[in-house]
Amino acid sequence: MLQDFTTIETLVKANNRSASISNDLVISIIWKESGFDDASRNANSTATGFMQMTHPAVDDVNANTPAGIHYQYEDMLDGTKNIQCGTYYLDMMVKRAGGDLTAGLNHYGTGPGYATNLLTAAAALQAAKTSIGQIDPAQAKACLAQIHT
Numbered sequence: 001m002l003q004d005f006t007t008i009e010t011l012v013k014a015n016n017r018s019a020s021i022s023n024d025l026v027i028s029i030i031w032k033e034s035g036f037d038d039a040s041r042n043a044n045s046t047a048t049g050f051m052q053m054t055h056p057a058v059d060d061v062n063a064n065t066p067a068g069i070h071y072q073y074e075d076m077l078d079g080t081k082n083i084q085c086g087t088y089y090l091d092m093m094v095k096r097a098g099g100d101l102t103a104g105l106n107h108y109g110t111g112p113g114y115a116t117n118l119l120t121a122a123a124a125l126q127a128a129k130t131s132i133g134q135i136d137p138a139q140a141k142a143c144l145a146q147i148h149t
Helices: 005-015 023-034 055-064 073-077 079-096 101-108 114-128 137-144
Strands: none
Touching (some): 023 079, 073 079
């Protein structure tokens, strides 16, 4: 189901499991990957949900997270679990890239260049926030429009 910016922002704040990826960047990834549609599925792969998690990515998370953290493929249609699993995976990609955020994002996505407009959109979201950390949804939409899917 298609979600609005405010709902996505709330979900990301509550479920971002990455130590290195900002909420604004996760929101940008969700916009790029699914257009805020938690039921999104890629017709050419197993990529599913907000963050378009594939079966191999879910398996990787399950193999490399602490005991008790486990996701099923079907969980990727649950927005909360998709964001949790997706941000664990993002964190792993950045760590595997030696802490290089751009390289980690490129590995998460489609390769070189994937990170460029995501980082720009995340910075624009951050800059558009008020002093109390809020952003007008219309401004958010303008920031996210910088992402080419």
